[in-house]
Amino acid sequence: MTQTLEAEAERGFEPPSELYVDTAYVSDNSLHDQQERGTELVGPARPAPQHFKGYAADQFNVLNNKGYAVCPAGKKSVHRCLIDDSSSKDGYYRYEWGHHCDQCQQQKQCSNRKNGRRELVVGLHHDLLQARRIEMQSDEFKERMHQRSGVEGTVSESKRGYGLGRTRYRGLEKTSLGNYMKGAAVNVHRWIARLL
Numbered sequence: 001m002t003q004t005l006e007a008e009a010e011r012g013f014e015p016p017s018e019l020y021v022d023t024a025y026v027s028d029n030s031l032h033d034q035q036e037r038g039t040e041l042v043g044p045a046r047p048a049p050q051h052f053k054g055y056a057a058d059q060f061n062v063l064n065n066k067g068y069a070v071c072p073a074g075k076k077s078v079h080r081c082l083i084d085d086s087s088s089k090d091g092y093y094r095y096e097w098g099h100h101c102d103q104c105q106q107q108k109q110c111s112n113r114k115n116g117r118r119e120l121v122v123g124l125h126h127d128l129l130q131a132r133r134i135e136m137q138s139d140e141f142k143e144r145m146h147q148r149s150g151v152e153g154t155v156s157e158s159k160r161g162y163g164l165g166r167t168r169y170r171g172l173e174k175t176s177l178g179n180y181m182k183g184a185a186v187n188v189h190r191w192i193a194r195l196l
């Protein structure tokens, strides 16, 4: 996506104000990166990974900007640390609830650690992902995603009818040109169908 946007910028296009994408492109970092560029990334987020069949991250209210998270039992975390992971460009936050977990009725659904204390590891921009997971439930968001579903239909038509899924050329430039020609063919086909 970054490469495509850079190529468009080189051709003199303004950055898009909205970018419609599928689930694979939506992460805490991609939401943040696009926000920094002034672009709203519009797409559904994956559900949070399940924690040993217990409470997943989306059952916590994470407030990275305030420095704490609230667990499903309504308790504020007692400790947060920044994990500087060399494999990630940003690192992670780890939240802990310490003594709150010791007497918690929900401990078995929440933690599988020996001492029963839950730790939650989230990205630095998890707030954005969390907000998206909530927003996805709204009718307004579902309505907005209809636009993308329409484009998805066109891509599918282009693949089935015009071989968009497989390039006949080597190199991005020729492949791009081939894709534009296939797009033009779809338009001409639709235009003739409409006239008929």
Ligand code: SF4
Pocket (backbone or CB within 6 Å): 071, 072, 073, 074, 075, 097, 100, 101, 102, 104, 105, 106, 107, 110, 111, 116, 117, 118
């Ligand atoms: S085990 Fe700890 S983190 Fe989990 S719900 Fe209970 S108090 Fe909250």
